[in-house]
C-alpha cells in the first residue's frame with residue numbers, strides 16, 4: 001500500500017519540528033528517508049506511527065487516513081515500527097518479546113525460521129532476558145519484532161547502528177526479502193552503502209521539510225547532489 | 239558475561255531473617271518470639287495483598303492513588319454486608335461465606351475502581367500534582383460515603399467460628415485465622431507472579447512498565463490495560479480490607495487511611511512497581527511492627543519510618559527497583 | 564506597594580476581595596460582639612497564613628507535602644509545652660517558639676534532603692508517613708505532650724480574658740482583643756514575608772524549577788537545594804503560625820495542632836483560593852472557615868427538610884460536610900484549577916489584553 005504524507009506539521013511542546021512534510025513511499029518499494037542529524041526523520045516516523053500527533057496535514061496508508069489515530073490503531077492498520085532506541089522489553093525474554101509482537105497469538109514456526117536465518121543469535125538466546133543481549137542483538141530483536149507477522153508497511157529507524165558488517169549483510173538480505181514478499185518499507189539510514197543497496201526511492205529531509213525526492217539510484221550516481229543534500233559526513237560512513 | 243545469566247540479587251530477600259535474628263535476643267522467650275513472628279507473617283501477607291495492586295498500577299502508568307486506602311475500607315464493609323446474610327455454623331458454610339465475602343469485596347471494589355479511574359484518574363494522566371490532589375479528594379468522598387451509608391460506629395466483622403481459636407504446639411499457640419491470612423496472601427502472591435510471567439496480559443503489564451509507548455506501537459491499548467490493572471488493584475485492596483477487617487474484628491471507614499501509611503512504607507521499601515519487592519517490604523514492615531510493638535509499643539510506627547530511612551539509605555530506590563525505565 | 568513587594572492582586576475584583584477580607588478581619592472585634600465571631604476571625608487569620616506558606620510549596624514550587632501541618636503543630640506544641648512547664652510568661656512563649664522553630668527546621672531539612680531527590684510523588688508519600696507517625700507519637704507520649712488530651716496552659720496576664728483595658732466604641736477591650744490583634748499582626752507580617760520571598764530571585768528560581776526541572780537544572784540551579792530550602796522556610800512560617808494559634812487557644816493537642824484533617828483543610832483552601840497566587844490563601848481561608856462554621860448549619864437544615872427521604876438526610880447530615888467539600892475539591896481541581904483568585908486574575912489579564 002502507498003504511504004502518502006501531505007503537508008504534515010508536528011509540534012513537540014512549543015517547538016515546531018515538522019514544517020510541512022510531503023512525500024510518498026510507493027507500495028512494494030523501499031523508500032529511504034535521509035538527512036542530517038536533527039533533520040526530523042525520527043519525528044516523521046513517530047508522527048506516522050501516531051506517537052506524535054500531526055498538528056496539520058494528512059497521512060494516508062492506501063485510502064486510509066492515519067493522522068489523528070492512536071498508535072495502537074496505526075499498528076492495527078498494518079504498520080510495524082522499529083524505533084531508533086530499539087525499545088525492546090528488557091525484562092522479558094527474547095521469546096516473550098516476539099510473542100507480544102505476534103498479535104494473532106501464536107508465532108508462525110516457518111516465519112520464525114525465516115527470521116532465524118538472518119539473525120541466528122536470536123535462536124541461540126531464545127530464552128534469555130532481552131536486557132542481557134548485546135546492543136547488536138537487541139537491534140536484531142527489535143527488527144525481528146517488526147517482522148514476526150507480515151505487515152504491509154514497515155517503519156525502520158537506523159537499524160544498522162552498532163551492527164557488525166556481517167550482520168548488516170544479513171539485514172540487507174532480510175530487507176530485500178521482506179520487499180519481495182510485498183511489504184512497503186520506509187527506512188531511515190545513515191549508512192549510505194546500505195541506502196544505495198536496498199533503496200528504490202529516496203526522500204531527503206532538512207529542517208523539518210523534504211528537500212529532495214527521487215530515485216535512489218539517481219542520487220547514488222550524483223556525487224554533487226549527495227554533497228549538497230547530505231553534506232560531506234556521508235562519505236565517512238562508508 | 240553470557241546473556242541470560244542474571245545475577246540473582248538475594249541480599250534483600252535475606253533482610254527479614256536479619257531483622258528476626260536481631261530481634262530474637264531482645265524478645266527472649268521462644269514462644270513469644272514464634273507467636274510474634276507468625277503474627278508478623280500474617281500481617282505481612284495482608285499488607286502485601288493491599289499494597290501489591292498499588293505498586294503495580296504505579297509501575298505501569300506512574301499513577302499513585304492516594305485514595306487506595308478508601309478501597310481497603312470499602313472491601314471490609316462489603317464483607318460486613320455479606321456476613322449479615324450469610325449462613326454460618328458448619329465448616330463448609332463458614333468457608334463458603336468467607337469466599338463469598340472476598341468475592342463480593344473484589345467485585346464491588348473492582349467496580350468502584352473502574353468508575354474512579356475513568357472519572358478521576360484518566361483526566362489527569364501524567365500530571366502528578368493533579369493526581370495527588372484529585373485522588374485525595376476521591377478518598378475523602380469515598381470515606382464520607384461509607385460513613386453516610388454505614389454510620390459512624392465501626393461495624394462488627396468477627397471471623398467465622400471455623401477460623402477462631404488457635405492451634406497449640408507445646409508452649410506455642412498459633413491463631414488459626416493468622417494461618418488463613420498467611421496462606422491466602424502467599425497464594426495471591428504466587429498467582430500474581432504466575433499471571434505476570436505466564437499470561438499475555440501479564441507480559442503486557444511488564445512490557446508496559448518498561449515502555450508504554452512501544453506496547454501501544456505494537457497495537458495494544460495501554461489505557462485499557464491500565465484500567466484493567468487499576469480495577470485489579472482496587473479489588474486486591476478490597477480483599478486485603480476483608481482480611482484486615484476480620485483480623486481486627488471490625489470495619490471502620492477510617493481504617494484505610496491508617497493502613498495507607500503502612501502500605502506506602504511497604505511499596506517504598508520494596509521499590510515502586512515491584513511485586514516481589516512489595517512482598518518483602520510487607521513482611522519487613524510487619525516484622526518491625528510486631529517486634530517493636532512488643533518491645534516498645536509507642537515507637538512501632540516510628541521504627542517503621544526508621545526502617546524506611548535505613549532501606550533507602552542502603553538502596554535509594556527500594557529493595558528491588560524496577561529496571562531501566 | 565513596597566509592602567506588597569510590588570505584587571498586589573491583579574485586577575480590581577481580586578483586589579477588592581482581598582481588601583474586604585483584610586478590613587473585615589481588622590474590624591471584627593469592633594463590629595461584632597460575643598466570642599464566636601472572634602473565634603472565626605482568628606481561625607481565618609491562622610488558616611490564611613498557614614495556607615499561604617503551603618501555597619509557596621504547592622503553587623510556587625510544585626511539590627505536595629503532607630507534613631506541613633506537622634510543622635504547624637511543632638510550633639504550637641513548642642509554645643504550649645513551654646508555657647505549661649515554665650509557667651505563663653512572655654519568656655516561656657518565646658523560648659517555646661524558638662524551640663519549635665529549631666525542631667521544625669531540623670525536621671524539614673531531614674525530610675527535604677532525604678526525599679526530594681526523587682519524584683514529587685515520593686516526597687508526598689514520605690511526608691504523609693512521617694506526619695502520621697509524628698501525630699501518633701505525640702498522642703502516645705502523655706508525660707511529655709499530654710497525649711490525646713493535650714495540654715491547657717496559661718498565657719501572660721496581659722492576654723487573659725479577664726484583663727480589661729477599658730472600652731472603645733462601645734466594645735470591651737480585653738486581653739482576648741489584644742491576643743486577637745497579635746495573631747492578626749503576626750499572620751499579616753508572615754504573609755508579607757512570604758510575598759517578599761516569592762518575588763525574590765529565590766522565588767523565581769522555585770517557579771523556574773516547577774515549570775521545567777530539566778531546563779532549570781541545565782541552567783545550573785541546584786534543584787534539591789532550592790526545594791529543600793523552600794520546605795525549610797515554609798516549615799518555619801508554619802511553626803510560627805502554630806505558635807500564634809496556640810497562644811490564642813491556650814491549649815495544644817493532636818486535634819487542634821497535628822490532625823490530618825487540618826492538612827486536608829489547608830490543601831482545600833489553597834486549591835479553592837487559587838494556588839500560586841498567595842492571595843488565594845487569604846480568600847480561600849475566609850471562604851472555607853465561614854463555610855465550615857455557617858454552611859454546616861445550612862446543610863443540617865436541608866437534612867431536616869429531607870428527613871423523610873431515604874439516604875439523603877444521611878448525606879446531608881452536618882457531620883458529612885466533608886463529603887460535599889470533597890466533591891467541591893475534586894470539581895475545583897478538574898474544572899477550576901486556578902481557584903477563585905487565579906480565575907479573577909485571569910479574567911482581568913484577558914480583559915486587558917483584548
Ligand SMILES: Nc1ncnc2c1ncn2[C@@H]1O[C@H](COP(=O)(O)OP(=O)(O)OP(=O)(O)O)[C@@H](O)[C@H]1O
Pocket residue numbers: 012013015017035036037038039040041042043044084
Ligand atoms: N521530545 C522532543 N522535544 C523537543 N524537541 C525534540 C524532541 N524530539 C526531537 N526534537 C527535536 O526535533 C528535531 C528533529 O529531531 P529528530 O529526532 O526527528 O531528528 P533525526 O532526523 O531523527 O536526527 P538523527 O539523525 O540524529 O536521529 C531536532 O531538532 C530535535 O532536537
Ligand SMILES: [Mg+2]
Pocket residue numbers: 041042043084157
Ligand atoms: Mg533520528
